[in-house]
Amino acid sequence: MKAKARAHTNIALIKYWGKRDEALFLPTNSSLSITLDKFYTDTSVRFDPKLQADQFFLNGQQASQQETTKISAFMDKIRLLAGEKHYAVITSENHVPTAAGFASSASGYAALAAAATKAVGLELDNRALSQVARQGSGSASRSIYGGFVEWQKGELEDGLDCYAVPLLDKDAWDLRVLAIEVSSVAKKVLSREGMKRTVETSPFYQGWLHAVELDLQTMKQAIATRDFTLLGKTLEANACKMHATTLGANPPFLYWNSATMQVMEAVQALRDQGLEAYFTIDAGPNVKVVCQPSQVDQITSQIQSLDVVQSIQHCRIGPGISYLDQ
Numbered sequence: 001m002k003a004k005a006r007a008h009t010n011i012a013l014i015k016y017w018g019k020r021d022e023a024l025f026l027p028t029n030s031s032l033s034i035t036l037d038k039f040y041t042d043t044s045v046r047f048d049p050k051l052q053a054d055q056f057f058l059n060g061q062q063a064s065q066q067e068t069t070k071i072s073a074f075m076d077k078i079r080l081l082a083g084e085k086h087y088a089v090i091t092s093e094n095h096v097p098t099a100a101g102f103a104s105s106a107s108g109y110a111a112l113a114a115a116a117t118k119a120v121g122l123e124l125d126n127r128a129l130s131q132v133a134r135q136g137s138g139s140a141s142r143s144i145y146g147g148f149v150e151w152q153k154g155e156l157e158d159g160l161d162c163y164a165v166p167l168l169d170k171d172a173w174d175l176r177v178l179a180i181e182v183s184s185v186a187k188k189v190l191s192r193e194g195m196k197r198t199v200e201t202s203p204f205y206q207g208w209l210h211a212v213e214l215d216l217q218t219m220k221q222a223i224a225t226r227d228f229t230l231l232g233k234t235l236e237a238n239a240c241k242m243h244a245t246t247l248g249a250n251p252p253f254l255y256w257n258s259a260t261m262q263v264m265e266a267v268q269a270l271r272d273q274g275l276e277a278y279f280t281i282d283a284g285p286n287v288k289v290v291c292q293p294s295q296v297d298q299i300t301s302q303i304q305s306l307d308v309v310q311s312i313q314h315c316r317i318g319p320g321i322s323y324l325d326q
């Protein structure tokens with residue numbers, strides 16, 4: 001009654017931004033991501049009949065009651081699925097620099113879904129595992145797979161057709177991602193709250209929904225034809241459209257700060273010099289730059305020279321979940 005799993009984080013090239021069902025984590029639009037090699041979460045789960053409640057240890061420390069309650073609510077979904085009544089000890093090691101703007105929830109919930117379902121004896125295929133992880137955090141559904149991944153929004157109200165599917169293997173196209181950490185002072189609006197406020201109050205949200213479907217089709221075409229320029233232009237424009245919706249929310253908010261915009265300007269200036277770099281941004285001020293292996297060193301050194309850049313992590317496209325020996 002125990003298992004251990006590893007899941008890697010992912011970055012969306014076509015963003016998940018809005019839910020059509022909060023309880024089931026059903027998204028309003030489909031999204032598309034690449035799993036990264038460098039950042040991952042290792043989670044082990046051990047069910048124990050003697051426990052009176054779930055225990056959650058994160059990076060060697062017992063987690064707060066609030067964190068434990070969140071994890072326990074997710075474990076209840078898995079216990080319900082398996083007809084399991086016992087509690088478990090959950091131990092997670094995050095190898096994800098949350099400061100660098102990577103939400104560890106994607107790799108965290110994907111690793112937990114994999115370890116917990118295996119420990120409780122459920123032998124789920126990756127599609128079903130993606131649907132379990134989705135109910136911990138939407139973007140976690142994509143971390144079940146490596147490479148290029150599409151999370152299909154589905155149409156059904158019960159979410160049975162809402163899961164991630166692999167599009168292209170991690171070794172089929174060598175792209176590079178620079179995770180750029182910039183200075184950040186303001187407390188960020190967490191993505192869950194940010195997308196809820198935007199869906200409910202932003203007049204620009206309908207424009208997003210109209211445009212994102214087209215972006216997704218264009219991105220899939222770029223991947224199928226290995227067209228890096230089309231991939232880059234599409235991911236950058238999609239990120240900008242997502243963030244534009246937040247300015248129309250009530251109250252308005254923006255994840256970018258002045259440092260973010262300096263990096264954005266530098267990326268666009270790189271293109272004027274013939275260095276093909278494209279940026280994407282999630283629920284925070286940090287920037288991810290996508291480029292090709294042949295230009296990654298030149299691009300890195302130019303971005304490194306910006307005084308607002310605190311760190312740059314180099315990533316390649318990474319694998320899906322794996323099970324580890326305890």
Ligand SMILES: O=C(O)C[C@@](O)(CF)CCOP(=O)(O)OP(=O)(O)O
Pocket residue numbers: 011012014015016017025031103105136137138139140191192281282283
């Ligand atoms: O990753 C993307 O597609 C885009 C975002 O990162 C942009 F900020 C949102 C991720 O949202 P998530 O943390 O998965 O939300 P949850 O389902 O409320 O947990």
